[in-house]
Amino acid sequence: MISILISIDDQLRESALVWIALLTLGTVLFFTVQRQLNAGAHRYPPGPKPRPFYSTVRDVPLDSPWLKFTEWAREYGDIVYLRVRGKPVVILSSYQAISDLFEKRSGIYADRTRRILAGLMGWSCVLPFLDYGPSWKTGRRILHQGLSKRAVKTYDHVQQREIHAFLRRLLEEMNQDKPPVELFRRYAGAIILRIIYGHDVTSDTDDYVERTEKALRALAHTGIPGGALVDTFTFLQYVPAWMPGAGWKKRALQERERIFRQIKEPFEDAKKGMENGSLPACLVSTLLEDSHADKELEEIICWACGSMYSGGIHTTVATFSTFLLAMLHNPQVALKAQAELDKEVGLNCLPTLNDRDRLPYVNALLCETLRYYTVTPLAIPHRLKQDDIYRGYLIPKDATVFSNLYAISHDERMYPHPHEFRPERFLEPSETVVDPYDYCFGIGRRSCPGNHLADATLFLTVASILAAFDIRKAVDEKGEEIDAPFEFTPGLVSGPKPFRCQLVPRSERAAELVRSTGSCDIL
Numbered sequence: 001m002i003s004i005l006i007s008i009d010d011q012l013r014e015s016a017l018v019w020i021a022l023l024t025l026g027t028v029l030f031f032t033v034q035r036q037l038n039a040g041a042h043r044y045p046p047g048p049k050p051r052p053f054y055s056t057v058r059d060v061p062l063d064s065p066w067l068k069f070t071e072w073a074r075e076y077g078d079i080v081y082l083r084v085r086g087k088p089v090v091i092l093s094s095y096q097a098i099s100d101l102f103e104k105r106s107g108i109y110a111d112r113t114r115r116i117l118a119g120l121m122g123w124s125c126v127l128p129f130l131d132y133g134p135s136w137k138t139g140r141r142i143l144h145q146g147l148s149k150r151a152v153k154t155y156d157h158v159q160q161r162e163i164h165a166f167l168r169r170l171l172e173e174m175n176q177d178k179p180p181v182e183l184f185r186r187y188a189g190a191i192i193l194r195i196i197y198g199h200d201v202t203s204d205t206d207d208y209v210e211r212t213e214k215a216l217r218a219l220a221h222t223g224i225p226g227g228a229l230v231d232t233f234t235f236l237q238y239v240p241a242w243m244p245g246a247g248w249k250k251r252a253l254q255e256r257e258r259i260f261r262q263i264k265e266p267f268e269d270a271k272k273g274m275e276n277g278s279l280p281a282c283l284v285s286t287l288l289e290d291s292h293a294d295k296e297l298e299e300i301i302c303w304a305c306g307s308m309y310s311g312g313i314h315t316t317v318a319t320f321s322t323f324l325l326a327m328l329h330n331p332q333v334a335l336k337a338q339a340e341l342d343k344e345v346g347l348n349c350l351p352t353l354n355d356r357d358r359l360p361y362v363n364a365l366l367c368e369t370l371r372y373y374t375v376t377p378l379a380i381p382h383r384l385k386q387d388d389i390y391r392g393y394l395i396p397k398d399a400t401v402f403s404n405l406y407a408i409s410h411d412e413r414m415y416p417h418p419h420e421f422r423p424e425r426f427l428e429p430s431e432t433v434v435d436p437y438d439y440c441f442g443i444g445r446r447s448c449p450g451n452h453l454a455d456a457t458l459f460l461t462v463a464s465i466l467a468a469f470d471i472r473k474a475v476d477e478k479g480e481e482i483d484a485p486f487e488f489t490p491g492l493v494s495g496p497k498p499f500r501c502q503l504v505p506r507s508e509r510a511a512e513l514v515r516s517t518g519s520c521d522i523l
Contacts, residue, residue: 042394045081045090048072060084063490066377066406069093073407079393085232088399090384093407095414095434101390102382102403102444110445111383113400116237117228120252122259127307128380132445138297139304143449146283147308152452155195156353159457162190163464164350164517170469170503171514180503181321184461185209188316191457196305197266198273198282211262212310263306283308308450316454318375318495323462325496326372327471328484330421334471337362337423338506341467347509350517351463353456362463364423369462370436372421373488375495377406379442408439465503468510474500 060082061068072080073093080091092098101109110132115123123129127143130136145151166187170180182204189209190201201209230236230248241250273279274288284305291297327334344358345351356363382401387394395401410418414434415425425433441451448454465471473481484499505511 042389042392044088045079045393045395046076047081048076064377064488064494066404069378069402069404070407070410073404078407079391081393081395087232088396090395090399090401091404092401093404094411095408095439097390098403098408098439098443101388101401102446105388106444106446108385108388109382109401111385112446113381113383114231115228116230116234117248117252120230120237120249120256122256125303126259126263126310127304128311128446130303135300139300139307140445140449142287142301143304143308146286147450147453149452152456155453156456158194159191159460160352162187162194163460164514165190166461167350167464167468167514168518171505171511179498179500180324181317181498184320185213185313185317187461188320188457189313192309192312192453193266194280194282195453196283196309197270198280198285199266199269208262208266208309209313211258212313214258262310263303266309267302267305311448312450312454314493315375316457318493319369319454319458320461321496322373322375323366323369323458324471324501325484325486325499326369326421328473328499328501329486331471333365333421333423334466337365337466341463345467348513350513351460351467353460355463356459359463360427361423362466363459364426366459366462367426367436368421368423369458370440371409371415373494373496374405374409374436374440375493376440377404377494378492379403379405380446380492382446403439403443405439408434409436468505468514469503470506472502472504474502 069080069091070093072091078092078094078097080093082089082091092101112129112131114131115129118124118129127136127139130139166183169183173183186201186204186206186209189206189212193199193201193206193208199208228248237249239246239249241253267284270279270282270284271288274285279285284301287301287305288298291301340359340361341351345355351359379402382403384395384397384399384401387397389395409415412418414432426435437451437455441448441454473484475481482500484501485497487497488494489497505514
């Protein structure tokens, strides 16, 4: 009797295994046939060998995925197709492909991939994450109006005043072992907050700056394929935050409260300042005067301005940090730039934005900084509105489309020896060299509307630091130099990991020149 039962049990087990095998095979065949029918006469771009169900999700690292994407570009070409948790993903790794699709076909590529987790965290109304539609168009238009190249010129005195304050702090605190990047964070925040909201930053612990930094750290992985289960299994967004295992949602809702405070409070403070006459001229005051008390338009202005502030600080700080790291590893470049500054600007004054046209090497140095390590290596992904055919390949509707800017900036066809820091590559006209400004701030309709402000801030910072200070390696207690590792953080915005360095006045004359700025800045 027992042997009969064992035999029946074995038969049932074998039968179950057969049915599982048939079900698995049928599922694979179903999706394969479905993909072929959808593709019609066209095929998908090449990419990693697909796997059933979750496909290549295990092959996409959450940390620095652009490195893996660049490897795939070398293996499969500049258009790579894969499926992550059943959803199509396309990675563009050449300037030509990105400009062809995001610029020339921007009407169908300008949407954003819907990220449920980012939406739960409160980012869905922020301009960079907003779908391409009326609200986005209005927000984009008003920011372009307020931050155009001509409009930004009206804020030159604000940037000049803040860079001088930054230089004085570097001089005063250079022996206190405080990283220059941390001091720069306050300076970058001060410029953006003053220009947008008329708010003066008077403390290293300014509440607006602190909240933004925390919010951006939480956002870091939300744009990476496979980074959040809720973006695949969308029903999870309805799971109550109190349910066991839903701690992720509780944290997301806490971040949402922080984001709303970060966006709303400075805007409301600026409105109060306008009402009582205490608000200096700024972007919010200009836009509100033109809004004619239209509440819907005011809401768009609020979120558009918050977008500029949130996105501007982190990227500017990361670029400045990259500049310092590059100078530590390439001191001969700093010497060439200082020689140009000494000749064209002189030793008795600090550079201004009006000196820019006379400083080609400093401009080339800044271009190379942007290229050397693009601080948004994957940018924010786009979503395709409808099926598209490009180079004979089918790019399916609703595909998440990444622009792999890291691969572009390290493309040896455009930049020979891309891992070397060579400003000279931008000094002579070339048909193959692409100006980093053409892609580092985005391509097409979704490009950054604050690029002129960021560019002016970075130029003034780089030129002023080089004019007044030598950038040297930090030393330990034995007086030996400490090497700064060439390592970068993961996330949506990527910059050098914390490192130590010294900024030493080039001479006593340079130190006195920095001190004297406190009595002559325009208020």
